[in-house]
Amino acid sequence: MQHTLNLRALVAHPRNGGLRWIEPAENADLLDPVDIPLHDVALVTSVEELPSHGPAEAVGPGAPGPVGSLVVFTQPPPAEPWEADALLRRVKSRGHVALAFKEPADLGAGTLAVARRLGLHVLGSGAPLALARAAWELQGNQDALTLGYVRKVAQSVEYHADHVQDLLRHLAASVGHGVALVDREGVLLEAGQHLSPDLHAALCSDAWTQAAQAGDTSGASVRVESPSREGLRLVFFDGGLAGAQLSALAVAAEMAMPAVAARLLIDEVASVNNASIDSGLIRDFLEQPGGPDSDVRRRMHERGWRTSGVHLGFRIQGLSRLTPLELLRSVSRETGAWDVDTHVSTAGLGVIGWLTFPEPPSSRELERHTGALRELHRTLRRSFNVSTGVGTPEAGAEGLASSLDAAGEAARVAAHRERGGYFLRIDALGLEQLLLSRTRNDIFLPAARSLLQPLIEAGGELLPTLGAYLDHESSTAATAHALGFHRNTVSTRIERIKDLLGLDLADPDTRLAVHLALRALQD
Template sequence: MPDLAVPPTPPVPLAALLAREDLALRRIAGPSDPSLVIHAAHTSEMADPYPYLLGGELLLTAGVHIPDAAGSGTYFDDYVSRIVAAGGAALGFGLAPVHDTVPRALVEACDTHGLPLLEVPPQTPFTAVARAVWQLLAQARLAELRRVTEAQQSLAAAAARPDPVPSVLRQLAQRTGGWTALYGPEGTEIASAGRRPEPPVTTSLAELAEVVRPSGPGTPTSATHATAGTHLAAYTLSTGFALGMATPAREPGDHTIASVATVLLTLLTGEQQSGSGAARTSALVRLLLGGTAEEVAPLLGGGDTWLVVHASPIGQRDRHAPSGARDPVDMRLRRGARPAPTHPHPPDLLSATALGAALGSPLIDPVGDIVQVLVPADRTLQPQPGWTLGVSAPVPAQQLALAGTQAARALARARATRTSLLRHGSRPGLAELVPRDEAQAHARALLGPLAEHPALVDTLRTWLSLHGSWDRTAVALAVHRNTVRQRIARCAALLGAEIDDPDVRMELWFALRQE
């Protein structure tokens, strides 16, 4: 007998179908076990339905295939045995127009082989039975989806508690109605939750956990077993730990719920296994107590040199402008134009954490409208969708402050030139030759007339970075080219400068980079 391909979906109790008064179905043979379930309804008039069944079906037939002399031979016994061998869950026999009653030999065969036999009255078409089955299946799927969703939310909340590992285990035990255990890399039970089963079950679960413990390329990621009326399941965690579950029954959504718990426990035990979380905490405590960068850096596990990355979400511009403010000329000329994407809020901790993971570092710090990331210098950095990145030169720990300045300047240049990733050059520029405070004072004095007009500052910066191109600036700012001309003319008037002069442009660009 081949393995049955029963769909991994919530089944429908056969009793629920029999309870439908509109169908008027009646069980006339076979077991009346309330735990009997069906996964589908299928109609067939084949004398041997075996090749057409996957398992778990309610097979519906009107008896067209039954020969006249079937009652005196082994026809019905062979027919029912093939349904059972195929994994059929029940048989529905429709009365009229072929048969006025259910053949007695069929009733006896179903009793013999333990197959529930339902009598379908003439007024109930098979399509009505199939529709009722699918309705009940849809209700069961919806209920299971709600159960899985609520379990996922509770597991995520548990992972954020001060005692995350025990909390996740407790929620998993509660949501699956069983007992859960976490096994360490040496196979010892570290933590558990739920009602503890008898020793034979706990011993079998510990042995099952050993099966999934990483030991080579062929190690399975999960394994199941049944013992003493209890369903056992074990899942490997990539950190060398293993998760074990002992439940009275195996519900369709249990695997999904366990998978979520496995991911969370992998992250939580990864911190414990590698010690990276404790090391970062130690680094912070040592720094607060007066430690130097050279002393703290080894605790972060990043090697001798580091990169500092400053990142900002693409499209975050005019961030100082009043909410909802729009240039009336811009609105009049851009009617129907598609606005450029914007990020009205600074990056939150979740997006910053995702960026850090993409760059290969958990050392992140959202500050204002940018995210600072400390990355080991041996990492290969790539542009990240939705972000503009400025990257410093590799520096030792004692020069991280300098690297932060380099990353900030690289980000400013990347923003102005619409470059996704820009690295600090090894060749010193003009900005490195002028003291920072003096350069900023000069910039404030030169750009002072534009201080109350952030849209003009942004337009001037973009226009200069694009070599005075009206069209490219208009596209970059998602405004009309005439709006760009008007803003640049307004800048020239407020500054009292001839902006077409290359020397003036150079000085303005230098000042804009000091913001």
């Protein structure tokens, strides 16, 4: 089947003999690689072999230029400028719109000016025969083009790959185009080139294979079958690809997909094992009183975990069922781009991690990294129902444990703070709030209700009075003012409360316990 051929597609072909535009000394904008439609490509050794196509045909409004053909000379251009000028005129008179010389093509400014006046596009190629074959594949031999890509894919998967990213690099280098692994959220991994957001959006669908174009870039994608991850697609893309190339790349992507899926599965198993090791090490580190022993320190060192310096711990906790490994993958992808030493591991139904600074961070630096954690939390909330807590910066191994513990407490409190977006820095809490966070559990709540049961049974007026009394630091006058009662009424109620509870509210510890019990039942 005959396909439309243009210079942009030839330039984008990975096996085009190194085809390039020869830049003139001035007016470089003339030689931008626009879509120049071609009838065909003629391979000649001398001017005597030039075929004649008649005048170049004009195309419709808005089209980039006339339709003609490309002449590929297997020899370099003439050394004498007048001979080169005459050759250009002969090429133009025979109805051709572009010509390519074998490198090195050293054309002077005068010759390039002649080409410009003639409307003739001049290129260079280190391997004219390869260029002719590329044109033949694009124009009329889809099977040969597809076979070439498939052969390159087969060669790529024969190389040992340490991980998926390594495999994508092999594919990009062999196929000669950009390669990316994407999901609906964005680009997960890429090699060779950068996949634009517009093309990513155009290529994400439920179809098995899909071809699309966005701006100057186009690509072909195939759905990746993964038992643990949905919406994955493998994309081959580049600028200037013709329809024939996209069709061939779609087949090549299908051929490469099983190898990518298999490598993903291998990496997934390795990630599970690695996460399990990290999680166990974190648990051993946090559960050892007095700091980690020599064995734990050795294992942490082997994992590349630094305990020296200043650490800022954070904890991201699931508020409903989620897959910790998926959450870990998302967190690691974001924190891996930060300009600070970061470690992340699964922990229970969430992840735990910390940032390490060689020196104590300035307040501005600390705010910047806390802001990054807040933005990470917002990003995660789009896909995961989580709360996030951030500790305080602490130094050394003991400081790391303390910061992680504080981050865990902040995450627990944040889980009940919808107004705060389920994100909380521990230093934003007062002491009473921090103590209260420790009381919201199945052991304390029944005890709190039992402690205050006499007041509950006595009616609805005593609990609010006691709460206001404790909120106003046991001041009868302030409590009366807050409730709108007479001081004697408040004094009478407080005495009755003391009798019913059988407690000494003048004792600070007793007063704090009662206050926390009240808050726990009210919340």
